[in-house]
Amino acid sequence: MSTVNPTDTHHHDDHHHGPVTLADGVWPWMKRWIGTTNHKDLGTLYLIFSFTMLFIGGLMSLVIRAELFAPGIQFVDPAFYNEMITLHALVMIFGGVMPAFVGLANWMVPMMIGCSDLALPRVNNWGFWILPFAFTMLLGTLLVPGGAPASGWTMYPPLVMQTGAALPLMVFALHLAGISSITGAINIVVTILNMRAPDMPLLKMPLFVWTWLITAYLLIAVMPVLAGAVTMILTDHFFGTTFFDAAGGGDPVLFQHIFWFFGHPEVYIMILPAFGIVSTIIPAFARKPLFGHDSMVYAVASIAFLSFIVWAHHMFTVGMPVSAELFFMFATMLIAVPTGVKVFNWVATMWRGSMTFETPMLFALGFVVLFTIGGFSGLMLALTPVDFQYHDSYFVVAHFHYVLVPGAIFSIIAAIYYWIPKWTGVMYNEKLGQFHFWWSAVWINVLFFPQHFLGLAGMPRRIPDYAVQFTDFNMVSSVGAFMFFIGQFVFIYNMIMCMRGSGTKATGRVWEGARGLEWTVASPAPYHTFETPPKIDPREMA
Amino acid sequence: MKKISMLSRWGLGALGALAMAPAHAEWTLNMGRGVTDLTDDVFGLHMLIFWICVVIGIGVFGAMLYSVIVHRKARGFEAAHFHESTVVEIAWTVVPFIILIAVAIPAAGTLLQIEDSSDPDMTIRVTGYQWLWEYDYVDEDVSFFSRIDRESDRARQLGSGIDPAGVEHYLRNVDNPMVVPVDTRVRLLLTSGDVIHSWWVPELGGKKDAIPGYINDMWFEANETGTYRGQCAELCGRGHAFMPIVVKVVSQSEYDEWVAEQGGDAGSEGELATGQPSPDEASADEATSSEESPTAGNATEGRTEDDSEDQPEEAEESMVGSGEEDEGSEPATGDEQDSDADEASDDSGSDDGGSEESDSADQDAGGDSEEAAASSGSDNGSNGGSGDEDEGSGGDAAGDGSDEVSKDELMSEGETVYADLCAACHQPDGSGMPSAGFPALKDGAITTGPVEAHVAQVLDGKGAMPPYKGSLSDREIAAVVTYERNSFGNSTGDVIQPSQVAEQR
Structure with a gap:
């Protein structure tokens, strides 16, 4: 297995005459997608899967926002509401955001470091095709007796033990999603460390590659921790262990420690690649090199390190020793320093640039502003005494949606606008793109900003019904949710048009200020790129 | 903390009447000040960190905005080529660090005060259940359950047809509020009988989790009399939104009267x-x-x-x-x-x-x-x-033996218990919600099967159904079981006596 010559497998796996298309017949075409080991094909599959999940998770959020539009229970039973919040989070995190970043890495990492494919193409195929099964199983829990998991994505015991037949399905779905993530992460690490073009030293790698390298290490470190935590839930439920059951000598808080030891790095797994994307896009449209490339790398590495020592700030209210609370407060506040460095660097990159504002740039700028707002509320949450008030309130909901939606998801959208001309060979419709940005930017704030006020006024999260003094801001927020959701169809339409090849032809460089190896190949990128290592023009490197 | 209080006052001034219009809280933007010294400190910290964020935000977004307006290609602006500056980079690493230390010090001070629950004047043991609270005044020999008031409970049912706006303190009212004296250091010992809950009344301070197998403590000392409302803050299942907390802070004499009444x-x-x-x-x-x-x-x-x-x-x-x-x-x-x-x-x-x-x-x-x-x-x-x-x-x-409870009594008492506790899931007509996993009691396997299994399930719970042995008496359980076995079209004719329940306990 380990002695296989890479060039050998290459010849067997890949189709040297270009990919099979639908014109070659439906079955060959399906076989191509099922069996493909091409990083571009798999990148596309990941992205399509991810957007399917974002759509499903989005529909669930609409159920939530519809119920919260007015006080009283109008549409769904509270038990079903809890299923919705749980599945919404699991689907968005494990099915939406993470696969989207893996898809982008699949497409771009080999092209950015000048290698022909990921190091382990078959593992790559396997890693992707696990996902549809995992999420079919997870969504299938809606149909089993007892309903879907309803304990929140955090799955705290003992509540999670009240899950019905869905419990093992959820656990196995998470195991599968974890296996998929780990295979993807290992593949990316191996590729980046071994398969860079000969004259690309580590510190000259594009930031997107850097952030993904660090993200991949985080994934390898923490996904097994999650797997362990959910497995303990499984054995507690079915095999009589009492890891988390106080009555049997276990400890329900232990689960929270284990979960958040996974959970906090997980948060950065969903934002570090976004940092890489924004650090790629801003210099391109400011026509100016990224300010402080190396300090960006160090900042990302520091954030990754800190992510392992701050987990308990998610659980300040469980009654920890005060010394632990102090430690986790200080460590959490420290994260503001490297994060601040990144934001300052982005602004310095724009400073005295020669900016244009195409859609990818708009989304990147939207990211910087709105992610920073999420960062500010994060800093506020870091203060333990105040967190006792914020904790488990809508303030927290506002905080993490600010960093995840206009944070992570805006960056994914920016990346797709930025690279889709390279992928499809045609430009997207710029007018629709601009409309999509402004529509999203307005409604996302209508959606999430009032949630800060709700939290400060005392509305807890994860409730299907609320006291009447919270009505007005909830209505505003719900209107924002529906409007934001509708606007995304513009994006889907725009991207489908690109995939069908209708639009103006894109040049190889696509963007005037774009730098990097991916822009040195034709648009659309050939099915196989860099089959021989490229000679790198120093101007293409960071 | 004085400095912080000053700052917070300034902050309040800046936010103006918006933040301080508690009468109609609909558009309230800011956190409330609370009624204890510590909530005041916390509010001060909240405003301090908020204004720091605002100032940094103005700096960062201001620079961005300026750059976006001026440094654009459309205005013919030529790009510069600088891409690093050690001095600037060190400055914006060190300065935030110093700011953070300046915030961390008062925050740590407040935290130490919050966590110091020594020397309480009185202690109340708080136990969370799905979905009610139990308050147990350990020195006063007073103990009671506190659950959502009937009116809210009726209005909150799916399709109740009752407008929540017409219900006073909708979802924020209970049958039996916690009563404590003003200016008294009250310590709460929190635990749970089933899943994790979290006790939160914003005006009295932050929240603390009630965890089975743990006893957490928190304390507050209210400076003003009044009625303060909150609710469970940790997802605890289907009724999570429906376990309010109401604390009445009264004068010492009123409190003594209340204790005597209890x-x-x-x-x-x-x-x-x-x-x-x-x-x-x-x-x-x-x-x-x-x-x-x-x-x-x-x-x-x-x-x-x-x-x-x-x-x-x-x-x-x-x-x-x-x-x-x-x-x-x-x-x-x-x-x-x-x-x-x-x-x-x-x-x-x-x-x-x-x-x-x-x-x-x-x-x-x-x-x-x-x-x-x-x-x-x-x-x-x-x-x-x-x-x-x-x-x-x-x-x-x-x-036992002296008097059996008649079926009629059990049926009518059972109906009340059923409406209070069971109907939300199993529905008033006993049809359940099979899609959500709540089985029908009409012709149900349990409700028409052996009596012992039925009683056992009410006592011990099952899956999403909480155990009721902690919160219902034998008589109540006997009543509700009798009711369930002889209603919704079930006609087992069984009459369960409290003594039967006692045996099975």
Whole structure:
């Protein structure tokens, strides 16, 4: 297995005459997608899967926002509401955001470091095709007796033990999603460390590659921790262990420690690649090199390190020793320093640039502003005494949606606008793109900003019904949710048009200020790129 | 903390009336100030960090905006080529670090104060259940359950047709609020009987989780009298949104009155200890006055009493006991002369040992039974007046054989319990919600199967169904089981007596 010559497998796996298309017949075409080991094909599959999940998770959020539009229970039973919040989070995190970043890495990492494919193409195929099964199983829990998991994505015991037949399905779905993530992460690490073009030293790698390298290490470190935590839930439920059951000598808080030891790095797994994307896009449209490339790398590495020592700030209210609370407060506040460095660097990159504002740039700028707002509320949450008030309130909901939606998801959208001309060979419709940005930017704030006020006024999260003094801001927020959701169809339409090849032809460089190896190949990128290592023009490197 | 208070005042000024318009809280933007010194400090910290964020935000976004307006290609701006500056980079690493230290110091100070719960003036044990709270005043021998008020509970049902806006304090009102004196250092000891809950009244300070197997503590000292409302803050299942918390902060004298009304003070314990064996009913009544106090205010209790005649000398004592019950029950159903033998020698020891003790005692003469109850009662006083968990067991036993409860009574009491606790999931007509995993009781396997299994399930719960052995008496369980087996078209004809439940406990 380990002695296989890479060039050998290459010849067997890949189709040297270009990919099979639908014109070659439906079955060959399906076989191509099922069996493909091409990083571009798999990148596309990941992205399509991810957007399917974002759509499903989005529909669930609409159920939530519809119920919260007015006080009283109008549409769904509270038990079903809890299923919705749980599945919404699991689907968005494990099915939406993470696969989207893996898809982008699949497409771009080999092209950015000048290698022909990921190091382990078959593992790559396997890693992707696990996902549809995992999420079919997870969504299938809606149909089993007892309903879907309803304990929140955090799955705290003992509540999670009240899950019905869905419990093992959820656990196995998470195991599968974890296996998929780990295979993807290992593949990316191996590729980046071994398969860079000969004259690309580590510190000259594009930031997107850097952030993904660090993200991949985080994934390898923490996904097994999650797997362990959910497995303990499984054995507690079915095999009589009492890891988390106080009555049997276990400890329900232990689960929270284990979960958040996974959970906090997980948060950065969903934002570090976004940092890489924004650090790629801003210099391109400011026509100016990224300010402080190396300090960006160090900042990302520091954030990754800190992510392992701050987990308990998610659980300040469980009654920890005060010394632990102090430690986790200080460590959490420290994260503001490297994060601040990144934001300052982005602004310095724009400073005295020669900016244009195409859609990818708009989304990147939207990211910087709105992610920073999420960062500010994060800093506020870091203060333990105040967190006792914020904790488990809508303030927290506002905080993490600010960093995840206009944070992570805006960056994914920016990346797709930025690279889709390279992928499809045609430009997207710029007018629709601009409309999509402004529509999203307005409604996302209508959606999430009032949630800060709700939290400060005392509305807890994860409730299907609320006291009447919270009505007005909830209505505003719900209107924002529906409007934001509708606007995304513009994006889907725009991207489908690109995939069908209708639009103006894109040049190889696509963007005037774009730098990097991916822009040195034709648009659309050939099915196989860099089959021989490229000679790198120093101007293409960071 | 003075500096912070100053800052917060300045902050308030800047936010203007918006932040301080509590009368109609609909558009409230900011956190409330609360009514304790510590919530004031926390509010100050909140405003401090908020304004720091605002200032940094103005700097960063201002620079961005300027750059976006000026440094654009459309205006012919040529790009510069700088891409690093060690001085600037060090500056914007070090300066934020210093700012953070400046915030961390007062934050740590406040945290240390919050976590120092030593020297409380009084202690209340708070136990979360799905989905109600139990408050147990350990020094006062007062204990009761606190659950969502009837009106909110009716309005919050799917398709209730009741406008929540017309319900006073919708979802923020309870049958029995916690009552504490003003200017008193109150310590709460939090735990849970099932899943994790979190006790949160914003105006009294932050939240703290109630975790099974743990006893967490928090404290507050309210500076102003008033009624403060909050709710459970940790997802605890289907009824998470429906377990409000109401704390009434009253003057010391009002508080003392309230305690007296609850019938809980150290005096009653003494009386009990010296109580002489007497005829069954009398001893039962006597036990009631003192023994039932830990369960005072358990709303369902008042309703389930029947009217046994009391002898005059006991009547007074039982008045004390029944008074506290009325606190919890509907005015319409509260009955002053209520103590019956069934409930009477209620064993207030929460531990199994205590209940077994009186179980065995019930085989003997009534006097012995009372002694057993008495001894467990005084233990109870010393260990914190803990429980009413087994409230029915001893009492049922004492009444065992003397009177069976009629089917009609059980049916009507059961209907009430069912409407309160069961109908939300199993539906008023017993049809359940099979899609959500709540089985129908109409022709159900449990409700038409063996009685023992049915009782066991109500006692111990199953899956999403919480155990009720902690919150319902034998009589209530007997009533609800009887009701379920003879309603919705079920016609098993079974009549379950409290003694049967006691045996299975």
